[in-house]
Amino acid sequence: MYPFKYHKAATVRGAVGLLKKGEDAKLLAGGQTLIPTMKQRLASPGAIIDLSGAGLAGIELKGRTVVIGAMTTHAEVANSPIVQQAIPALASLAGHIGDPQVRHRGTIGGSVANNDPAADYPAALLALGATVHTNKRKLAADEFFAGLFSTALDEDEIITKVAFPIPAKAAYVKFPNPASRYALVGVFVAKKGRAVRVAVTGAGNDGVFRHAGMEEALAKRFNAKSLDGITTEAASLNGDIHASADYRAHLIGVMARRAVAAAA
Structure with a gap:
């Protein structure tokens, strides 16, 4: 880990003021990403601004x-x-x-x-x-x-x-990496009124995204069977050592059906 200055902000305004000092500062919340990357010397901020005293919990x-x-x-x-x-x-x-x-x-x-x-x-x-x-x-x-x-x-x-x-119905189901517990694929389904929103994490090559095809089908009938025949294009998904894009495409359908069943 490279040397850095440590600041503990008492207010949000104080934290913003420290950010503007030009010390190449990074904000510290729980530190679950920042601290490991600093230990590996993948990040070297000149200053750390701790938000734990800024009154932002609750x-x-x-x-x-x-x-x-x-x-x-x-x-x-x-x-x-x-x-x-x-x-x-x-x-x-x-x-x-x-x-x-x-x-x-x-x-x-x-x-x-x-x-x-x-x-x-x-x-x-x-x-x-x-x-x-x-x-x-x-x-x-x-x-x-x-x-x-x-x-x-x-x-x-x-x-x-x-x-x-607050939704009328909602559920989240993920297929976790057994080591990190991060989602290889996670699907969150929520229904409020007649609108349904479906969000997918762990799979998109551009990060989290909404699944329009599933939303349209579930808005007509909120049932896992409504997702039969709906697929996800693998070309838009991430592939790595943990799972191929094709496998993630398959998992999206499986996790979505489980989420709808759990919500219903």
């Missing part, structure tokens, strides 16, 4: 929306009575991220900002139609994710919370 129910602070850990989301009752699919998703050590350190804001193509939360945001709140603005999930490890965030922009509308 879970609230506001009307028909669950609002989760950016520094809320995966374990807190998984064990929250509010989330368990309002959006049990989201609580289940959080409870199956990584291992207990990761769940007690990793945060929802860090995961969303990092936008790993195999992460679980991006699928939840897309499927549930969540809104990402920052120190500057509000961003719909459809506008937020911009490709592999890329988002619409500006250099001095910090996620403060994520707001999830």
Whole structure:
């Protein structure tokens, strides 16, 4: 690990001020991606800005929306009575991220900002139609994710919370890598009114994406059998040592059917 300066921000405004100092600074949330890459010397920020003291943790129910602070850990989301009752699919998703050590350190804001193509939360945001709140603005999930490890965030922009509308039905099912627990393929299905949203993570060669064909079929009839005959083009999917693009295409269909069955 290369030398760096450490700052602990007491407020979001203070963190933004430190970002603007020009020290090639990186924000530290749970550190589940940043710290390992620094240890391997794949990242060498000049300064680290710790957000743990900036007051960004917490879970609230506001009307028909669950609002989760950016520094809320995966374990807190998984064990929250509010989330368990309002959006049990989201609580289940959080409870199956990584291992207990990761769940007690990793945060929802860090995961969303990092936008790993195999992460679980991006699928939840897309499927549930969540809104990402920052120190500057509000961003719909459809506008937020911009490709592999890329988002619409500006250099001095910090996620403060994520707001999830409560669906009528929802479920998330993933085929996890047995070592990392990242999704080889994960599918989140959500129904609200007559609209259905289906988000796929772990498979797209450009990161998380919505599956229009499945959404159209499920909007007509919300049943796993409605997905019969619907396929995913392998050319748009990622292939690696863990799974080929063709295998991931097959898994999308399998995980989607299981998610619909669980939601229904």
